[in-house]
Amino acid sequence: xxxxxxxxxxxxxxxxxxxxxxxxxxxxxxxxxxxxxxxxxxxxxxxxxxxxxxxxxxxxxxxxxxxxxxxxxxxxxxxxxxxxxxxxxxxxxxxxxxxxxxxxxxxxxxxxxxxxxxxxxxxxxxxxxxxxxxxxxxxxxxxxxxxxxxxxxxxxxxxxxxxxxxxxxxxxxxxxxxxxxxxxxxxxxxxxxxxx
Numbered sequence: 001x002x003x004x005x006x007x008x009x010x011x012x013x014x015x016x017x018x019x020x021x022x023x024x025x026x027x028x029x030x031x032x033x034x035x036x037x038x039x040x041x042x043x044x045x046x047x048x049x050x051x052x053x054x055x056x057x058x059x060x061x062x063x064x065x066x067x068x069x070x071x072x073x074x075x076x077x078x079x080x081x082x083x084x085x086x087x088x089x090x091x092x093x094x095x096x097x098x099x100x101x102x103x104x105x106x107x108x109x110x111x112x113x114x115x116x117x118x119x120x121x122x123x124x125x126x127x128x129x130x131x132x133x134x135x136x137x138x139x140x141x142x143x144x145x146x147x148x149x150x151x152x153x154x155x156x157x158x159x160x161x162x163x164x165x166x167x168x169x170x171x172x173x174x175x176x177x178x179x180x181x182x183x184x185x186x187x188x189x190x191x192x193x194x195x196x
Contacts, residue, residue: 002042004095004137004144006082006167007031010043011056012075020064024048024072025057026081032058035085040100042084044168045142045179046070047100070102071141071177080168082142095144096137096183104128104180106140109154111174118159118169119148124176126153131182139181143167 010032014025026043034040035058039050046066052059062105067073075081087093110121120144122140124132132138136147140157149156164170172178 001087002045002084002100003046003087003091003093003099003144004045004098004142004196005084006143007084008167009080009090009166010058010083012077012079012081015075015077016153018061020067022062022067023051024060024062024075026083027056027059028083032083032085040086042082042086042098042100042142044071044081045098045100045139045181046072046102069105070179071105075166075178080171082167084142096139097131097179097185098139098144099141099184100142101181102179103131103182106178106180107182108172108174108176111172116159116161118161119156120165120169120172120178121149121151121154121156122180124180125155128151129155133183136176137183139179139183141168141178142181143169166189 008029008031010026013027016023037050048060050058051061106122108120109123112119132150145157147155159169
């Protein structure tokens with residue numbers, strides 16, 4: 001389990017296809033020096049297990065289902081990814097409970113700035129919109145964000161300058177894909193009157 005508070009950016013240094021799966025290699029920073037083999041790490045919000053460590057590179061075995069149902073299958077060499085270590089009992093929870101199980105790949109429909117804050121409108125199939133709660137939490141590429149607006153086929157989130165600088169969201173453009181994990185504590189909303 002995670003909190004959606006990104007600890008650092010990793011860099012893709014290798015992706016080797018093995019059958020329908022892949023071996024993903026990420027360069028880590030110094031804040032991940034204590035990571036051990038077998039540990040769970042959220043990579044763009046996807047819970048993966050460290051299978052090997054070689055100097056400053058973490059290795060992850062990624063199954064075919066994860067490659068097709070998340071944006072990890074679209075990664076290229078030198079891409080940046082959001083990294084977060086698993087929550088420890090007693091840690092502060094500055095975000096919300098994030099499981100690392102992606103529900104949907106959203107597409108950034110609009111990117112603009114409102115009062116110095118980055119704003120994304122993220123497209124979502126209408127049948128999934130009942131999982132989004134106004135002013136509730138949602139994980140976008142593993143980042144805990146607050147829902148600001150809901151439409152019938154999209155939702156909007158604001159990103160403060162600190163988050164834009166310290167996560168991959170600062171690099172995202174219109175048309176970029178993002179991993180979406182709905183807040184499991186809210187559950188499914190049967191009648192969302194906040195939809196515009």
